[in-house]
Amino acid sequence: MQYIDNEKLYKAFELHYGQKPRIKDTINMVEADNGVVYLKYSIFEDLDFVKQGFSTRKGGVSEGIYSSMNLTFLRDDSYQNVKRNFELMGQALGIKPEDMVYSKQTHTTNVLKVSGKHRGLGVTKEHIYDDVDGLITNESNVCLVTAYADCIPVIVVDPVNKAIGAAHAGWKGTVGNIVNNMITFMSVEYGTKPGDIKAFVGPGICEGCYEVSEDVFLAFNKVYSEEEMGLIIRNGANKGKYQLNLPMANVINLYKTGVDMTNIAVADICTCCNSELLFSHRATNGQRGILCNFIEII
Numbered sequence: 001m002q003y004i005d006n007e008k009l010y011k012a013f014e015l016h017y018g019q020k021p022r023i024k025d026t027i028n029m030v031e032a033d034n035g036v037v038y039l040k041y042s043i044f045e046d047l048d049f050v051k052q053g054f055s056t057r058k059g060g061v062s063e064g065i066y067s068s069m070n071l072t073f074l075r076d077d078s079y080q081n082v083k084r085n086f087e088l089m090g091q092a093l094g095i096k097p098e099d100m101v102y103s104k105q106t107h108t109t110n111v112l113k114v115s116g117k118h119r120g121l122g123v124t125k126e127h128i129y130d131d132v133d134g135l136i137t138n139e140s141n142v143c144l145v146t147a148y149a150d151c152i153p154v155i156v157v158d159p160v161n162k163a164i165g166a167a168h169a170g171w172k173g174t175v176g177n178i179v180n181n182m183i184t185f186m187s188v189e190y191g192t193k194p195g196d197i198k199a200f201v202g203p204g205i206c207e208g209c210y211e212v213s214e215d216v217f218l219a220f221n222k223v224y225s226e227e228e229m230g231l232i233i234r235n236g237a238n239k240g241k242y243q244l245n246l247p248m249a250n251v252i253n254l255y256k257t258g259v260d261m262t263n264i265a266v267a268d269i270c271t272c273c274n275s276e277l278l279f280s281h282r283a284t285n286g287q288r289g290i291l292c293n294f295i296e297i298i
Contacts, residue, residue: 001029002273004206006266013231013248021251021264027203032092035059036069037277041155041200043265044295049162051143052295053093054153054203056277060085062289070279070289072147077289086123095143095296098124102145102292105133105168109176111185115139134167134182138190143296149279150271152204152246153293154179154254156186156197163190164295169250171212175219179253194258201254202267207234207245209272209282217242220249228252 006023014020028040036059044052060069061084066077071089073082086097101114102122111134112118119142121127135144144166146153151170158164165182167173186192221229232249236242247266254264271291275283279291 001269001277004268004270004273006268009207009245009248013251016227016231017255017261019261021201021261021266023266023268026200026265027267027269032059034088034091036088036092038089038092039203041265043198043200043263044157047157047159047198049297050157050164050295051093051095051298052155052293053089054293055089055291057279057289058277059092060088065284065287066289071292072290075289089292089294093294095294099141099296100124100143100145100294101135102127103132103135103147103166103168104130105147106131107170107172108133109173109178109181110134111136111165111167111178111182113137113185113189114142114144116142118142133173134165134178136163136165136182136186136189137297138163140297143294146293147290148204148271148293149281149288149290150205150210152202152250154182154199154201154250155293155295156183156199158186158190158192158197160196161190161192162297163192164297166293166295169246171216171219171244171246174246174249174253175223177223177253179250180257183257183259195260197259197263199254199259199264200267201247201250201264203269203271203278204246204267205272205280205282206247206270207243209270210244210246211236211241212244214240214242216244220244224249224252
């Protein structure tokens, strides 16, 4: 697996903010007894009331460009393959597919409050909602499932009120600050205080792999300060092209929402750099399956 040198990326960040998030030893790879390989975020491992796992391409039954752990019904993979993949992930994590609630992502900043009545939606039952890129809950045995293939997972846990949230942050969700929407919603619904939250950012596409055009630069320039822009975007190799650091932008969003920097961890692996292990839209020109993050209160 190829790792990102986050030390260099976050040196200027630390000079600006006075501290930096956790950037080393933030992910553990696990191979379950059934052969499924998934990633666990170390920042949550001391919390005994949550289960969490992020899928890889390994351990499923899909074939070809979807090989092998494809977790979306919305592409040209067979329904039975995807259904079996969810069953295998469930076995690996100790989570029932009928307890999973799957987002229906369209690059919005919309967040849905999930309860027991939503169990199975998007996995064992049809969705009853659309345009949902973030999920929150404080109920046990309700697993939040969000999908990725380069975009950034932002996963949060409130250990005081025992609530969780999961967001899909591509560039639109990042510049629109779905992180703030999610945490504000948790504050209203569950009494969550941002300072109590533990948060994980990534794995997703790294700055070196993520070239964007001027329209994206201008969208970020409208909402981030000059100093912040200096941290999250730089000129690309070609005129009118830029390299965007989506993970760092989401760390800034978390910090500005009130999350303590010492309670934030960042992945040091890139989906695009590791496209044999993780699905990447950029690396495959869209010929790929979907990864999912799973998190549940037990």
